[in-house]
Amino acid sequence: MNELRTRLAHRRKDVEERGEEGFTLIELMVVVLIIAILIAIAIPTFLGARQKAQDRAAQSNLRNALTAAKTAYVDSQDYAADFASSVYSSIEPSLNFLASGTASTAQGQISVATPASDQIILAAHSASGKCFYIKDVTGQNGGQAGTTYAKQSGSQCNAATDNPTFGPTW
DSSP states (O other), rough: OOHHHHHHHHHHHHHHTTTOOOOOHHHHHHHHHHHHHHHHHHHHHHHHHHHHHHHHHHHHHHHHHHHHHHHHHHHSOOHHHHHTTHHHEEEEEEEEOOOOOOOOOOOTTEEEEEEEEEEEEEEOOTSEEEEEEEEEEEEETSSOOOOEEEEEEEEBOOTTTOOOBBBBBO
């Protein structure tokens, strides 16, 4: 027993002389707690940013699709005839313009409806589970001209059958 005490005293003296100090269990637990709090804050922020990016991608696809539709409309003055002739895909090949009445369910798919020769409704599905819509009316047939936007939740977005409320912004 004395020998054990002598060894411990000698070890303690060596530690004091060398200036070795360790961390206590409490200090280690505080560091782990701080890291856990930072992770708890960062994960929801990251997930929110991811959903916003997915929504922005769908909105960007719709804007590109509308630009293609308006480009074709300049020549023909008829959205319905342009869509029937599949001219949109040649103007914007990165998008998949779906047949009228077909719902968009994936990134890059654009559901198209042409209720009149001077009107087009485009719909795109976001990976976050939202549907985004753009409606453009040229006013050539006497309607209120302008571009309006809508969004709603859904697993598929159909420009021909969905009935969202359109407004000035998403």
